[in-house]
Amino acid sequence: MKVTSIEALEKIAKEVRRGIIEEVYNAGSGHPGGALSCADILTVLYFNQMNVDEKKPNDPNRDRLVLSKGHASPALYSVLARKGYFNKELLQTFRKIGSNLQGHPDMNKVPGVDMTTGSLGQGISSAVGMAIASKMDKAGCKVFCILGDGEIEEGQVWEACNIASKYELDNLCVIIDNNNLQIDGEIEKVGGMNNITEKFLSFGFNVLNINGHDISSIIDAVTTAKQTKGKPTAIIAKTIKGKGVSFMENKAEWHGKAPKEDEYKIAMKELED
């Protein structure tokens, strides 16, 4: 069911963030920073924008989402659980032996996961393949792909953009989670990634710059992307790594580590309704 009120969506996003912290805390490992930064985007997509039905996770006509930055899996799992694809209790098993919630998403293990991802730069190519297939079949499926801003240092991303443009994939919308940090620090200093807008423009994309934590801006941008004809859209979403948990915000060190018990308690308190 589509959630339309901004307030309700914000509430869900907060719940999703609590799920992320629970998952990573219970696992004792994982990637909270980049999961928290794309929590609002994923919430809007699954609860407001995508044509999906949690009761029919394999419906061929559904819209698709490829989490190319697969390490943000706790965010995707938290959204899928909240949406009802699987029992929320399962979030406690994240990364544990015997669990279907692998460190990085596995499409064969988790209902609602449309593509197995984890190795950076690869998901966008799969998304391009999906968008081409949907066009071949005149199926009308929209394909969304979430990329990290560090991830776009991978050359394969630009190979994929080239073909997305060649085939005029207006059913493809890539969203760059532009939190400005990668493991070793700021993206401009580590990989030299700059002028992201110009890069996507030169690859033939329709480019939209938004605040990736502002629910109504995300809704507007995705709506525009869906209406754009003849070219793919790139939404460059300015975000904050670790968003919602004060001590994690804008800290590269929270890319890939779990909170300790006291930190967990503070985080959960900050994310209370």
Added chain:
Amino acid sequence: MEEIKKATRDSYGEMLLELGKENENIVVLDADLSSATKTALFAKEFPDRFINVGIAEQNMMGIAAGLSTFGKIPFASTFAMFAVGRAYEQVRNSIAYPKLNVKICATHAGITVGEDGATHQMLEDLGLMRGLPNMTVMSTSDDLQTKWAVREIAKINGPAYLRLCRMKTPIIYNEKDVEKFELGKGIQIGKGTDATIIATGDTVAEAIKAKEILKEHGINVRVIDMHTIKPIDKEIILKSAKETKRIITVEDHSIINGLGTAVSEVLSEEYPVKVEKMGIPDVFGRSGKAEELMRYFKIDAMAIVNKFM
């Protein structure tokens, strides 16, 4: 054996076109090499089901993966060096791990690429591909066998790798032979008990030539055409080892991790006999004519014969 020759890449292109007519889910991808991989035949007939990604093999594998999630049966082609070498991790993580229905048909494998030299002579592909869980690995020896294999891998619901060659090789089989082919089952040629020569791809014809020469010298060997490298046909290997006591493997591939290794793995665990591995030793290739290179690296009929002299 007739002296009519044909490259397995040509057989691939022809069968792809045929399959395309039968099944509209067949889609073909190439990376700017369609005239060499022979996917151009399909492209001409079915332009709407042909995707040329340009010189970007990693992206090609990912696109193929995405297409397969919509029920398409993508055949992704380029030279073996780039399909397996450059795009290895994409094949591993985006295709083999999620067990997606993508067929990787790589041409220009092995030393017989010839004049282009070491950078284009893929000698490690069988090892890399057979090391991947979920991956079926085939390496075919002639025209009809290749056509049969293309059809077979299209039937499997999962990833498959088919190794093809640039060089023209002799026709070995006729239509009646093909009826008996089975995926995962090697083909025994001859009943000799003096030794077993196990070959795959373009070395099968050389092994058969050697078998005939040896016969004139009173040495009776059998040849096994191992068209499926994974799953390997354990049964035929063990039977031959027991009946002939001597196993020689010949491959247009590194002696590390290829056919010889796969055969050795079976024998060392279940029936240890000495395995003589003929292939490219632990070195890179070099320029030359295909036939010259087979001679240089001792994987031609004469080299096999010399093992007995």
